[in-house]
Amino acid sequence: MSGAAAGGLEDRFGHTRVRPRGRLAAWLFSVALYGSCFLFFAVIVGLFLELLWGSRLSLGKFGLRFLWSTQWNPVTQQFGALPFLYGTVVSSGIALLLAVWVGVLAGVYLAEFAPRQLSFMLSLLIELLAAVPSVVYGLWGLFVLAPIVSSWIGPALQAAFGFLPIFQGTIYGVNMLTASLILALMIVPTITAITRDLVAAIPPRVREASLALGASRWETTYKVVLPLVRSGIFGACMLALGRALGETIATTMVIGNRPAISASLFAPGYTVASVIANEFTEATTNLYLSALIELGLILFVVSILVNGAGRLLLQLLVRPQ
Amino acid sequence: MSPSSLGATPRRRHLTDIAWRAIAGLSAVAVAGTLLLILGYIVREGIGALSLSFITNTPRPIGIPDGGVGNGIIGTIIIIGIAALMAFPVGALVGIYLGVYGHGRTAASMRFLSDVLASVPSIAIGLFAYTLLVQPFHHFSAFSASFAFAVLMMPLVIRTTEGALRLLPAALRESAVALGASDYQVTARCLLVAARPGIITGLILALARVTGETAPLLFTAFGSQFWEFNPSNPMAELSLQIFTYAISPYREWHQQAWAGALLLILAVCALGILARVAFRQRATVET
Numbered sequence: 144m145s146g147a148a149a150g151g152l153e154d155r156f157g158h159t160r161v162r163p164r165g166r167l168a169a170w171l172f173s174v175a176l177y178g179s180c181f182l183f184f185a186v187i188v189g190l191f192l193e194l195l196w197g198s199r200l201s202l203g204k205f206g207l208r209f210l211w212s213t214q215w216n217p218v219t220q221q222f223g224a225l226p227f228l229y230g231t232v233v234s235s236g237i238a239l240l241l242a243v244w245v246g247v248l249a250g251v252y253l254a255e256f257a258p259r260q261l262s263f264m265l266s267l268l269i270e271l272l273a274a275v276p277s278v279v280y281g282l283w284g285l286f287v288l289a290p291i292v293s294s295w296i297g298p299a300l301q302a303a304f305g306f307l308p309i310f311q312g313t314i315y316g317v318n319m320l321t322a323s324l325i326l327a328l329m330i331v332p333t334i335t336a337i338t339r340d341l342v343a344a345i346p347p348r349v350r351e352a353s354l355a356l357g358a359s360r361w362e363t364t365y366k367v368v369l370p371l372v373r374s375g376i377f378g379a380c381m382l383a384l385g386r387a388l389g390e391t392i393a394t395t396m397v398i399g400n401r402p403a404i405s406a407s408l409f410a411p412g413y414t415v416a417s418v419i420a421n422e423f424t425e426a427t428t429n430l431y432l433s434a435l436i437e438l439g440l441i442l443f444v445v446s447i448l449v450n451g452a453g454r455l456l457l458q459l460l461v462r463p464q
Numbered sequence: 465m466s467p468s469s470l471g472a473t474p475r476r477r478h479l480t481d482i483a484w485r486a487i488a489g490l491s492a493v494a495v496a497g498t499l500l501l502i503l504g505y506i507v508r509e510g511i512g513a514l515s516l517s518f519i520t521n522t523p524r525p526i527g528i529p530d531g532g533v534g535n536g537i538i539g540t541i542i543i544i545g546i547a548a549l550m551a552f553p554v555g556a557l558v559g560i561y562l563g564v565y566g567h568g569r570t571a572a573s574m575r576f577l578s579d580v581l582a583s584v585p586s587i588a589i590g591l592f593a594y595t596l597l598v599q600p601f602h603h604f605s606a607f608s609a610s611f612a613f614a615v616l617m618m619p620l621v622i623r624t625t626e627g628a629l630r631l632l633p634a635a636l637r638e639s640a641v642a643l644g645a646s647d648y649q650v651t652a653r654c655l656l657v658a659a660r661p662g663i664i665t666g667l668i669l670a671l672a673r674v675t676g677e678t679a680p681l682l683f684t685a686f687g688s689q690f691w692e693f694n695p696s697n698p699m700a701e702l703s704l705q706i707f708t709y710a711i712s713p714y715r716e717w718h719q720q721a722w723a724g725a726l727l728l729i730l731a732v733c734a735l736g737i738l739a740r741v742a743f744r745q746r747a748t749v750e751t
Binding site for chain 1: 477478480481484485487488489491492493494495496498499500502505506509553554555557558560561565574576577578579580581583584585586587588589591592594595596615618622646647648649651652672675676677678679682683686703706707710711718721722725728729732733736
């Protein structure tokens, strides 16, 4: 940025050109340019500081205890985030576990095996899947998926794996499992699209070498191509996880919204984002409000960490090529 | 290759190959099929409740027919419109900085920050808009929702603008410089004109990104039962109405939620098609 002070903008090749003097338009343009950059910085810093400032009451009163207390009681003004953190981590984690297999296989198919036309069409549909608004996912999850879970998927899982604590108890329609399934559906397109692009970027000679050694198409994909993009897929998973952790409306509609930690996936849960969505406008005291904003702060920090890790992994992969 | 697979019989390897390729194909078809399933459901459930009065009327209490989401549609357009007016100039200018002048550590950190901002959950951005624009004024407003949307749109506009500018051939810039154009002229008269389709595509994609975004609206725009055109007041919004109707216990409202979802999907699809058309234009400009 020091180039501007010296009287010219540096272009991306490092050349500095002197700004023509007296040119109002040019001057206004560079003022707008740097003004916008400054504004952009201000928004990001402001976002963090506002959330930090907004949660000062809760931070001061509960400190780190906020993270592991299970008490969430507006009447007694006791606030602890553990049930929500648990719900968020478990629902997103299961969603990722479900989505990663399907997503990676679908991406591999699109890049390696599908005929061109078919690959194009399927890609278009999958991209559209990513564009469906989350409230629509929530609506579909609530009225279509939830009944299926409570009357088909749930009983089937209970019959087959009922000895596991995660599949015991009463089967509700709106529960952790439904939320995980909806989240999985929402993050699959991310994983598929990135996997497809990563696999397609591997040069053909790598495959040819493997095929020439007598490996089959699948062996080539599984043992040669996929290991090359492993860290990229890991990065894609991180990005998908970040999306699932912060997803609000769809989860709020299908998770059941009960602030309790239950081992069973068939029981209702609650997530950090949903509790903010549900209770924010009803928060009556400043401490209550502050606790909810602190939940937002947690969400902000966690999503930055997860996404930062994901982007770093993707970049590491891209660089050597 | 591991010795184990070399030890397997050719027939078994062949079958494994076919099986896994089939599984991969099924996965892709399943993912795409789910979309068709969801779309089909929305059309089936929504088309019945969709009518002219649904688009032109305001919501009515349960039991009174012909309630609509007209105010929500107008609200959506107003909120997103103001958001675009805020996000587009700033985002495009930052994108121009990164695409034309962006090098070195400052630009790299701005790119990183833009990615970071893109990944912040929308509800956290809603909280930001609340503490900044709702709390000090003691009432909800459409403007605060627009602000939240603008923050959501900005990273997308930045990265697509930057991408569109970076895609331009270096010769374009060099010839402009060789003709004696000043720095400002090169950027504004030459590069920006050539990159315009790409930049517009970015704007449309950003619009599509916030269409149907609900979470930040809960405590910014808040919703309204009436026609509202003043951005400093609480305002209805389509996706917010869908949410409210969906979690209500009334069947009549559920139907309206499906019809609203159908409208929302149509809007998102229209924006997607528009973005593709705008993107096509670039190809013709380049040739």
